[in-house]
Amino acid sequence: MNDLPPLMRDQRKSDADHLQLLAIFHFVFAGLAFVGLGFLCLHHAVVRHFLGHPEFWRNQQGGPPPEQILAWLNWFYLGFGVLFVTGGLLNVISGLCLRRRAGRLFSLVIAGLNCIQIPFGTALGVFTIIVLLRDSVREAYAAGATPPA
Numbered sequence: 001m002n003d004l005p006p007l008m009r010d011q012r013k014s015d016a017d018h019l020q021l022l023a024i025f026h027f028v029f030a031g032l033a034f035v036g037l038g039f040l041c042l043h044h045a046v047v048r049h050f051l052g053h054p055e056f057w058r059n060q061q062g063g064p065p066p067e068q069i070l071a072w073l074n075w076f077y078l079g080f081g082v083l084f085v086t087g088g089l090l091n092v093i094s095g096l097c098l099r100r101r102a103g104r105l106f107s108l109v110i111a112g113l114n115c116i117q118i119p120f121g122t123a124l125g126v127f128t129i130i131v132l133l134r135d136s137v138r139e140a141y142a143a144g145a146t147p148p149a
Contacts, residue, residue, distance in 0.1 A: 011136045018131045019098050025124050026095030029114065033088035037081060044077045087113070098128075104141045108132050 050056055051066040051073075094110040097103035107128060114125035131137055 012140065015131070015134065015137050015140060019101070019137070022124075022128050022131060023095040023098035026091045026098060026110075026128075029120060029124055030088040030091035030095065032120070033084045033091065037084040037088070040077060040080055040084065044073075047073060087117075101141050101144065104132055104138070 048070060051070045054066075057066050090110050091114070094103075094107045097107050111125040111128035111132070114121035114128070116122075117125075
């Protein structure tokens with residue numbers, strides 16, 4: 001039998017392709033965070049509409065008044081809104097860092113935080129961690145390598 005050696009790939013090219021894809025996926029994930037913010041605003045508007053109309057609450061049997069429920073929910077909306085905006089901005093910054101081959105530790109931290117967001121964030125975070133922990137990628141970041149043209 002003819003035992004041929006496996007095809008040699010240029011690892012730098014492969015790393016550059018993976019980092020470029022990860023940067024794009026970080027931008028897409030940030031876009032999804034901002035879409036989620038839009039849905040959160042829409043949900044707030046609908047809940048506020050229903051809680052603001054007394055005819056829906058005419059036959060209420062005990063429980064807190066609608067104004068108090070809305071006050072509690074406003075904190076919920078504010079908290080999740082801050083999380084969506086912060087997560088989106090951090091992913092945009094991480095995508096820019098991946099493109100420039102800078103801020104490797106920052107991108108690793110963001111990848112770890114993305115792992116909490118099941119399922120897409122987990123996949124993005126795990127793949128980002130796998131790529132950024134490669135020795136060849138570490139060397140490229142240390143050398144300040146710019147992406148090939």
